Amino acid sequence: MIAAMSARPTQEERVQASTEALLDAAVKVVAERGYAGASPALIAAHAGFDRKMVHHRFGSKEGLFRALFERSFQRPLLAPTTAVGVPGLDRAANTMLALEDMWRDDPDFLRAIFTVAFQVAGTRSEIGDIFHTWIATARDAVERALADGQRDGSVRPDLDAARAAQAAVDATTGLTYRWCQEPDSTDLALELRSWVTVARQLFGTRPG
Numbered sequence: 001m002i003a004a005m006s007a008r009p010t011q012e013e014r015v016q017a018s019t020e021a022l023l024d025a026a027v028k029v030v031a032e033r034g035y036a037g038a039s040p041a042l043i044a045a046h047a048g049f050d051r052k053m054v055h056h057r058f059g060s061k062e063g064l065f066r067a068l069f070e071r072s073f074q075r076p077l078l079a080p081t082t083a084v085g086v087p088g089l090d091r092a093a094n095t096m097l098a099l100e101d102m103w104r105d106d107p108d109f110l111r112a113i114f115t116v117a118f119q120v121a122g123t124r125s126e127i128g129d130i131f132h133t134w135i136a137t138a139r140d141a142v143e144r145a146l147a148d149g150q151r152d153g154s155v156r157p158d159l160d161a162a163r164a165a166q167a168a169v170d171a172t173t174g175l176t177y178r179w180c181q182e183p184d185s186t187d188l189a190l191e192l193r194s195w196v197t198v199a200r201q202l203f204g205t206r207p208g
Helices: 002-006 011-037 040-047 053-058 061-082 088-096 098-105 107-120 126-152 161-181 188-203
Strands: none
Touching (some): 011 040, 011 053, 011 061, 011 107, 040 053, 053 061, 061 126, 088 126, 088 188, 098 107, 098 161, 107 126, 161 188
C-alpha cells in the first residue's frame, strides 16, 4: 500500500503532464482546423480536459502558442548555436539544419507552427509578434555564429555576417513554407541540405 501511494504522481508532475497534453493537442487541432479554428475549448477537449483548462493554464490561446513556440521550436532551433568547441561555420550550418531535425521528429508540429505564422502574417496579433521575434532571434544567433567563425577562421573575413544570416533565415523559412504548401512535391530535408551546401561554399573559407 505504501509503495502504491509513493508511486502516485506529484502535483508538479500532474501539472507538467497536463501542460504537455494541451500543447500536443494544440498541434493536432491546428493541423486539422488551422489557427482560427483552434479554439481553446476544442484544444482542451482534444486533450481530455475541461474547456476552461487552456485559460487556466496559459491565460489565453496566444499564451498557449507562446509556450508551444518556446518548447518545441525556439529551444531546439537555437541549441546548435550554443555548442562549445564547434567552428562558427558549422554552428551556423547546424542551426539552418535544425528545421530538418524538427521535420523528422514531428512534421505535424512543424506544419502547424508555419501554418499559424502564415495565417496571421500581415496582421497585428500576439502570435504574429511571437513568430517575428523568433525569426529575429534565429537570425541573430546565426549572425553570432558566423561572426565567431570569422574569428576562428572558418568563415570568410569579408563576409557581411548580418546580411548572410538574414539570407539564411529567409531561405530556410521559405523552403519550409513551400513544403507546407506542397508537401508531396517538396523534399524538405533535401532542399535544406542543398541550401546549406551552397551556404557553406558562399560563407566559408574552405569547401564545407
